[in-house]
Amino acid sequence: MHHFEFRDGTLFAEEIAVNELADTYGTPLYVYSAATFKRHFEAFDSAFDGLEHMTCYSVKANSNLSVLKLLASMGAGMDIVSGGELYRALKAGVSPEKIVYSGVGKSANEIREALAADILMFNVESLAELEKINDIAEQEGKVARVSFRINPDVDPKTHPYISTGMKKNKFGLDMEHSLKAYSRAVELPAIEPIGMDCHIGSQLTSIEPFLEALDKLLNFNEKLKGMGIEIKYLDLGGGLGITYDEEEPPHPKAFGEALTEKLKDLPMTVILEPGRVIAGNAGIMVTEVLYTKETPSKSFVIVDGAMNDLVRPSLYDSFHRIGEAEQHGRDERDVDVVGPICESGDFLARDRQLPWVHQGERLVCYSAGAYGFTMSSNYNSRRRACELIVDGDKVTVARKRESYEDLIANEL
Incomplete structure (x- = not known):
């Protein structure tokens, strides 16, 4: 059980719309309940x-x-x-x-x-x-x-x-x-x-x-x-x-x-x-659609969340349910949801039936509260994500998003 649910087609984390959190804190974004x-x-x-x-x-x-x-x-x-x-x-x-x-x-x-x-x-x-x-x-x-x-x-x-x-x-x-x-x-x-x-x-x-x-x-x-x-x-x-x-x-x-x-x-x-069992379904990762790309053999949804943010699909070939933050009722297509990292192994989902999404819309990776952020990295010099805890209608920034300065802070 978890406290992420749809209300009139909009996904909420407890009492706050997930898109509202993404608008305020950016993506990729970890949200915990x-x-x-x-x-x-x-x-x-x-x-x-x-x-x-x-x-x-x-x-x-x-x-x-x-x-x-x-x-x-x-x-x-x-x-x-x-x-x-x-x-x-x-x-x-x-x-x-x-x-x-x-x-x-x-x-x-x-x-x-x-x-x-x-x-x-x-x-x-x-x-x-x-x-x-x-x-x-x-x-x-x-x-x-x-x-x-x-x-x-x-x-x-x-x-x-x-x-x-x-x-x-x-x-x-x-x-x-x-x-x-x-x-x-x-x-x-x-x-x-x-x-x-x-x-x-x-x-x-x-x-x-x-x-x-x-x-x-x-x-x-x-x-x-x-x-x-x-x-x-x-x-x-x-x-x-x-x-x-x-x-x-x-x-x-x-x-x-x-x-x-x-x-x-x-x-x-x-x-x-x-x-x-405590943390897994208490967290989601929110990611924004950067581009969609169709080839003769494949349809891709390219998002700003990557294997450095959520490595389990690449490491274990693990399944994370993925869905829209805002439901639009569009037809489903067979797609790969992939990130910006320069590796063919950089994917969040492969051969997944998902509603077709548009640039700027958000997708949500569920069950990301365990072994999500803790296994994240700075590969490709990517800044690690922001983490939020939502408690009712209150938001705590549990970890701010890293800056470029943070990336090189310990390098001499």
Whole structure:
């Protein structure tokens, strides 16, 4: 569900017409709905009311400071994967005890920063990382709380680029090496193992892979008990999908019920790390038609939004629904919606049936709130887009559009 809807043929973001926003702030433009963020977080978090739990929003999905502040105000913790995301989470007012640090390649400086902040725990992904964290914690006179990311070898049946829980993936430790890691952690003077972690992938449209992974984790926990290791936190990651096209992902309530049934008698705090399911449908990207072009074999709609603004179609061949900001009732044509970048891979949609549009009109890419702006770049020296948050009839400029001066500010 989201709060982008048509009224008399005009698309509104909550109480403001999208074309009005584009007139004022220009395009390409990211527009987020505060009401949708709130609704999605509440729906997800409340689905686990039957468990002792913590919902740690996955910052990489959408790391805008205003978004993080909004979610933090609702009690969200944060799942981070870099020192920059730690910095953002702390700036947004998130309590360090609600921050979990994931990722396969934490640098020494990033580890020091997280120890100084006294975050809840590191999700450790290799034995070498464990040793590095211990060494740094000893130097700093601290004890690092850790969990290990266990790779359960479960096929999440998603895009191979966003599958993370199989043997061939770079993430986590297999079961055998995980046991060795916990055994070693107990020996290390500056390490306290308090959790188990598992994240099998993103954009999952079925509960079954989660449950298969959970069964393996619960069996693994019995082995840890036999080693005298008590686990306080079970981090099940995120990955619940959203509807881009015709997907039918489970509702968070069904997801929560399934997990609660398995975990209700377990004396652990469950950590969830939703990202896309919170942010995805809370945002759109608005783009303006620059030109239309017809060749003997193809019709093109050339827009000012490009792969540097929304890379998912080019990177994953992902589908984003595209529609008019103002409905005109024209006949549909088979078109490619493409951007100005000098790459054949610069497209937002290919072979898509869309109403024919005219120069100066606006198109909207839906479900762009997650992995949209956060994956954007300055390729072709293009300035990154403006981000807005609409809350009823109020607009917050969450990020101003970059200037040409911004492009070269750090170049000497």
